[in-house]
Every structure is written in structure tokens, then in C-alpha cells.
Amino acid sequence: MLAVVTVYPIVRVIALSLERRVPIFGIADFVGLANYAFLARDGAFWGAIRVTALFTVASVAAELVLGVAAAVALRAQRRGVAISLSLLLLPWCLPGVVTGRIFEWIYHPSAGLMNRLVAVVASAQPNWLGDPRLALPAVIAADVWRTTPFIALLVYARLVGVPAAVYEAAAVDGAGRGATFWRITLPLLRPVLLVALLFRTLDAVRAFDLMFILTGGGPAGVTETLTLYAYHSLFQTLQLGFGSASAVVVGALVVALAWGHLAATGERDAV
Amino acid sequence: MSSLLRVMTARRVWAVVVLAALAVAGCAERRADEVRLVFRHSRMPGERDPLPALLREFERRHPGIVVAHEPLPWTADVQHQFYVINLEGRSAGFDVLMLDVIWTAEFARAGWLLDVTDRWPAAERREHFPSMVEAATLGDRLWAVPWVMNVGLLYFRADLLGRQGFAPPTSYASLAEQAAAVMHAAGEPRLAGFLWQGKQYEGLVVNVLEAMWGEGTDLVGRDGRLLPEPARAAAALAHRRALLTHGISPPLVTAADEELTRREFGAGRGVFLRNWPYARALFEAGGSPVAGRVGVAALPGGGALGGAHLAIHAGTRHPEAAWALVRHLASPAAQRAIADAVGLHPTRPALVDDAALRAIFAGARPRPVTPWYQTLSATLQPELSAAILGLKPAGQALADAERRLAYFLRP
Numbered sequence: 001m002l003a004v005v006t007v008y009p010i011v012r013v014i015a016l017s018l019e020r021r022v023p024i025f026g027i028a029d030f031v032g033l034a035n036y037a038f039l040a041r042d043g044a045f046w047g048a049i050r051v052t053a054l055f056t057v058a059s060v061a062a063e064l065v066l067g068v069a070a071a072v073a074l075r076a077q078r079r080g081v082a083i084s085l086s087l088l089l090l091p092w093c094l095p096g097v098v099t100g101r102i103f104e105w106i107y108h109p110s111a112g113l114m115n116r117l118v119a120v121v122a123s124a125q126p127n128w129l130g131d132p133r134l135a136l137p138a139v140i141a142a143d144v145w146r147t148t149p150f151i152a153l154l155v156y157a158r159l160v161g162v163p164a165a166v167y168e169a170a171a172v173d174g175a176g177r178g179a180t181f182w183r184i185t186l187p188l189l190r191p192v193l194l195v196a197l198l199f200r201t202l203d204a205v206r207a208f209d210l211m212f213i214l215t216g217g218g219p220a221g222v223t224e225t226l227t228l229y230a231y232h233s234l235f236q237t238l239q240l241g242f243g244s245a246s247a248v249v250v251g252a253l254v255v256a257l258a259w260g261h262l263a264a265t266g267e268r269d270a271v
Numbered sequence: 272m273s274s275l276l277r278v279m280t281a282r283r284v285w286a287v288v289v290l291a292a293l294a295v296a297g298c299a300e301r302r303a304d305e306v307r308l309v310f311r312h313s314r315m316p317g318e319r320d321p322l323p324a325l326l327r328e329f330e331r332r333h334p335g336i337v338v339a340h341e342p343l344p345w346t347a348d349v350q351h352q353f354y355v356i357n358l359e360g361r362s363a364g365f366d367v368l369m370l371d372v373i374w375t376a377e378f379a380r381a382g383w384l385l386d387v388t389d390r391w392p393a394a395e396r397r398e399h400f401p402s403m404v405e406a407a408t409l410g411d412r413l414w415a416v417p418w419v420m421n422v423g424l425l426y427f428r429a430d431l432l433g434r435q436g437f438a439p440p441t442s443y444a445s446l447a448e449q450a451a452a453v454m455h456a457a458g459e460p461r462l463a464g465f466l467w468q469g470k471q472y473e474g475l476v477v478n479v480l481e482a483m484w485g486e487g488t489d490l491v492g493r494d495g496r497l498l499p500e501p502a503r504a505a506a507a508l509a510h511r512r513a514l515l516t517h518g519i520s521p522p523l524v525t526a527a528d529e530e531l532t533r534r535e536f537g538a539g540r541g542v543f544l545r546n547w548p549y550a551r552a553l554f555e556a557g558g559s560p561v562a563g564r565v566g567v568a569a570l571p572g573g574g575a576l577g578g579a580h581l582a583i584h585a586g587t588r589h590p591e592a593a594w595a596l597v598r599h600l601a602s603p604a605a606q607r608a609i610a611d612a613v614g615l616h617p618t619r620p621a622l623v624d625d626a627a628l629r630a631i632f633a634g635a636r637p638r639p640v641t642p643w644y645q646t647l648s649a650t651l652q653p654e655l656s657a658a659i660l661g662l663k664p665a666g667q668a669l670a671d672a673e674r675r676l677a678y679f680l681r682p
Binding site for chain 2: 020023024025026038042043044108109110111127128129130131132135215216217218219220221224232235236237238239242
């Protein structure tokens with residue numbers, strides 16, 4: 001069963017990646033590694049790798065920091081925790097398409113919320129999705145808004161499980177707030193943060209929906225991630241062989257990341 | 272209690288009997304020789320969808336044919352994907368399809384469309400704007416019938432141009448000069464000179480194509496060669512960049528689609544705008560700040576052709592009935608009804624009442640009519656975007672796109 005649902009598609013996509021195949025025009029020629037050779041030379045492909053790496057590192061880092069901060073604040077809250085939790089989870093519950101549309105309006109150059117706020121302090125009207133320096137940060141911000149609640153929820157669940165006695169003991173020993181956080185809270189959170197890191201990294205490497213809606217990969221391809229690159233090759237240019245080659249590279253990258261992560265954390269956690 | 276239950280059970284039995292009888296009657300009513308057609312189309316804009324009435328009329332005139340119509344997904348990219356997946360699967364589930372004019376050559380080459388050359392009398396073809404027929408032609412055969420038409424237009428603020436004594440420009444260079452003069456005279460920092468679509472998507476390719484036509488060159492030459500005059504094509508693209516660096520087009524253009532620029536111009540913040548005909552009614556609507564002050568002219572070099580064709584799926588079991596439906600939907604009366612109800616323009620000059628608009632429509636030019644148009648456009652989009660943002664010189668952007676295309680389109 002497993003062989004049918006996973007091994008067969010993998011073998012098939014690798015076989016396809018060795019062909020020049022445009023199925024709708026009946027083109028199917030074996031070309032060996034030509035597609036991979038073209039990928040290696042293709043500036044747009046290397047651009048997509050760079051964008052994916054930047055997006056992954058920046059969004060995951062920001063989500064971890066903000067998620068932990070939100071969870072700690074929530075734990076300290078005395079009343080209305082249920083309401084805060086519900087509000088916090090709202091962005092995460094929205095479908096990606098809806099989030100994309102919301103941010104499309106937030107970033108609207110003349111009517112958007114961002115530029116109304118900017119107008120209060122400055123006369124400049126940044127073009128969030130049209131300026132090659134701002135477009136990727138703008139997309140990252142949308143992703144952080146959407147996904148921070150996921151981390152916050154995981155971390156909050158762990159914090160709730162920590163007995164109050166641990167913190168009381170720390171207070172008795174004279175630990176201040178900072179010391180408590182760095183010496184007690186963070187080490188306790190380590191396992192859950194590592195899981196969150198793995199999930200979020202793999203998600204971010206496959207990021208697609210927000211840039212698809214907000215920018216279509218533009219301007220000038222500065223928000224084109226690897227999955228968007230594969231999508232453009234597969235569904236817009238209908239180059240099934242070439243698109244498969246790029247999909248194989250994305251797949252290999254995800255597997256390598258997951259493997260590296262497990263290898264790095266598994267050993268130390270076993271101690 | 273138990274008697275009540277019994278009554279209910281009895282009622283339920285009766286209900287089943289009645290429903291079954293109705294079902295049998297329904298089946299009996301449906302004749303064995305009845306032809307059922309399925310028509311796939313995108314949703315009509317606005318509230319007054321004219322299609323149901325047109326289809327009922329067709330059924331009245333063709334007893335024995337029933338037409339079901341099913342709307343497509345919303346956006347063009349997803350519609351294209353829907354068609355590719357369903358048509359490649361050979362179990363399309365529809366007989367007649369509406370398709371964007373840029374897909375017709377691709378679908379014809381893929382073998383998905385029925386050749387309509389011999390069914391369609393030459394005299395009737397000549398009723399349509401030639402560009403609509405050209406976009407339906409591949410290899411000297413015809414694959415679709417024009418249904419609704421779109422063309423890129425130059426909107427301008429007649430009041431502002433009039434104050435300077437300007438007539439609508441006939442070249443992009445004079446457009447830029449006029450825009451600069453009007454902006455200078457107005458002294459209003461939020462007034463943009465020329466609004467167009469520069470987001471990385473199909474609309475950018477359309478705008479750059481029009482710029483190339485304005486420069487007297489083309490993306491694909493008559494012989495099918497890509498970029499027959501690279502230097503002139505690069506000059507046209509570089510001019511778009513210059514519009515931004517000289518402040519004639521505002522920075523928002525680099526992420527702008529049709530709606531974004533339509534709203535800016537509609538709010539009174541533009542001298543010139545490139546857009547499709549739909550914007551006209553919105554500018555003249557009650558409460559519009561620019562009502563009565565907007566003029567329309569042909570784009571220098573001609574506007575790009577948009578709109579839709581009707582085609583027949585090659586795998587249909589009822590080609591004759593499908594052809595009758597296509598003729599009915601594309602008839603002058605039907606095109607008139609669609610224009611009246613939702614404002615989509617007819618493809619026949621005789622049905623365009625406004626003489627000025629008719630002349631502009633007659634000058635429409637199709638985007639390159641090639642089965643590879645999607646590949647061409649998708650490959651160009653990021654390169655054109657890089658060029659208008661100044662990340663690459665125009666010539667290099669075009670050369671880079673050409674290099675990628677050489678790999679994708681190699682024989």
C-alpha cells in the first residue's frame with residue numbers, strides 16, 4: 001500500500017524529470033539529465049532557492065520569537081485567557097487565500113491600512129508589493145501574522161504543564177524574571193520548540209499560497225519560491241518533464257532538511 | 272402512541288410511492304433521442320446574467336436538445352488549469368466551451384477543439400473584427416468562433432488635456448510629454464501622468480506588447496521568429512522604465528493590475544490610463560469624481576485584443592447540436608443581448624454603435640497567436656518586471672527570456 005501511494009509517484013516523477021515532456025502536444029523525448037543541467041544554469045532557479053532560504057529563515061525565526069513571547073504573556077494573564085486564546089488562533093484558522101486577500105488590501109498603495117499608518121509619520125507612500133526591496137519582507141510579515149499562533153499554542157500548552165512549584169523554587173533562589181526565562185522556561189520549552197522548528201521549516205520551504213495570491217512571484221521574481229517556480233513550469237508553461245525536475249529538487253531539499261534536523265536533535269535529546 | 276406511529280409510517284409509505292411515481296413520470300418524459308449538451312463558460316459579470324434566457328431560447332428553437340451550463344472557476348489561470356486537466360483526461364464532460372482568445376491556438380494544437388472551418392461560411396467570418404478571427408486561426412484552419420471582444424484602450428482626462436490644448440497622443444513619446452506638461456500645470460503631487468499595469472502577470476506582457484507595437488516592432492515576427500528586432504523591442508521596454516524614473520508613472524504601477532489602476536484614475540489621480548473597455552461605464556457612473564471628464568482613444572500602435580471564443584470539444588458526441596449552439600450564442604442577437612445585459616462587447620463592427628469605439632476595436636491586435644503563448648508569457652513576466660524595476664537593462668532582460676525560451680521551445 002505504502003509502495004503504491006509513495007514509492008510509485010516518486011519513481012514516476014524522477015522518470016519524468018529525465019524527459020522533455022509536454023503532454024498536451026504529445027511531446028515525450030528522453031533527454032537524460034538535460035533538465036537538471038538547465039536548472040543548474042538557470043538564474044531564475046537559483047533566485048528561487050535564495051528566496052526560499054531567505055523566506056524560511058526570516059519567517060521561522062520571527063514566528064518562534066513572537067510565538068514564545070505570546071505564549072509567555074498568555075501564561076501570565078490572569079483573566080480572559082479563553083478569549084485571548086481564541087483571538088490569537090483566529091489568523092491561523094483562516095484559509096491561506098483569505099489571508100492573502102486581507103493582506104492585499106492592507107498593502108494597497110493608496111487605500112491600504114499600512115500606508116494610512118505610514119502617512120501619519122511620513123510623507124512617503126511605500127509600494128509594499130511592487131518594490132523589489134519590500135515585497136519579500138511584506139510577504140514574510142503576512143506569513144508571520146498567520147503562523148505565529150501555531151507556535152504560540154504549542155508553547156502555551158507546554159507552559160501550562162509546568163508545575164508552579166518550579167517557578168516558586170526559582171523565586172526562592174532569588175532568580176529574577178530574565179534569569180527565570182533563560183534558565184528555566186526556555187530549557188523546558190526546548191523539545192517543543194524543536195518540533196515546532198521542524199514543522200515550520202518544512203512548511204516554509206514549501207511556501208506557496210501567500211506569494212501566489214499577493215505577488216505571483218513578482219516583482220521581478222523576488223518572491224518566487226521553489227514551489228512557485230515548479231508551479232510555473234508545470235502548470236503555466238506545461239513543461240511536465242522540466243517541472244518534475246524542479247519538483248524533485250524541492251523534494252530532495254525537504255528530505256535533506258528533515259533528516260539533518262532529526263540527526264542533529266535526536267542524538268542530543270537521547271542523552 | 273402506537274397508532275400515531277402507524278399513521279406516520281403509512282404516510283411515509285405513501286410519500287415513497289408518490290416520489291417513485293414522479294420519478295418514473297420524469298424518466299418517461301425524457302425522450303430516448305434527446306440530446307444533452309454541456310456548455311462551460313466563465314461567470315458573467317454583474318447581476319443580470321443573460322445566459323439562462325439565451326439557452327432557453329435555443330432549447331425552444333431546437334426541440335430535443337437540452338443545454339446544461341456550468342460556470343468555470345473565477346480566475347483565468349485557474350480556468351486554464353481546469354481546461355488542461357479535464358481536456359487532457361479525454362473525459363471532459365462538456366461539449367461547448369468558452370475560452371480566452373490567447374488559449375485557442377494552444378487548445379487547437381493539443382487536438383482538443385473541433386475544426387469548424389468547413390461548417391462556418393466565409394461570408395459570416397467577414398462579419399467579425401478580423402483580429403478576433405485571426406486569434407481563432409492556426410495552420411490555416413479555424414478552431415473557434417468569436418463571442419465577446421475586449422481591446423486595450425487609452426483613457427485620458429479630456430478636461431486636463433483640453434486646458435493645455437492637447438489632442439490625444441499618437442505615440443508613447445508624445446504621451447509622456449503631454450503627461451509631464453499636464454502634471455506640471457496641475458501642480459498636484461498625487462496626480463499621476465500615465466497609469467498602466469506593471470505587476471508581474473499576464474497584464475504586464477500585454478502592456479509591453481502594446482509598447483512594442485507603438486515602437487513599430489513586435490514580440491513575434493511574421494515569420495514566427497521571436498524578437499525580430501531586438502534593439503527596438505528593448506527600446507520600447509526601456510521607455511516603460513523611463514516612465515517610472517521620470518516620475519510620469521507612479522511607483523504603484525510596478526504592482527498594479529487593471530482594478531488598481533482603474534481605481535486610481537477613477538479617483539481623479541491620473542492623466543492617462545491604459546485599461547479595457549469595462550472601465551468606461553464605471554468612470555461615467557453616478558458619483559464618479561471623473562464623470563463627464565474622461566476621453567477614450569486608441570493606444571499608439573493599437574490595443575491588445577482580449578475577449579473570448581466559443582469552441583466545440585473534439586470529443587463531443589453531438590457535433591451538429593454543439594455547432595448549432597455555438598452559432599446561436601454567437602449570433603448578432605445574442606451578442607447584442609450580452610452587450611445590453613452585462614456590457615461585454617460584440618465581435619461584429621455592425622453591432623458597435625459608437626463610431627469612435629468601432630474604429631478603435633478595428634485596430635485591435637492579437638497577442639502572438641501560437642500554441643506556446645502560455646510558455647512565452649510566463650517566461651517573459653519576471654524578466655519584463657525586472658526591466659521596468661531597473662534591476663536589469665531592458666536588452667538583457669529580453670535576452671535572458673529568449674535564452675530560457677530557447678530551452679523550453681527547442682524543436
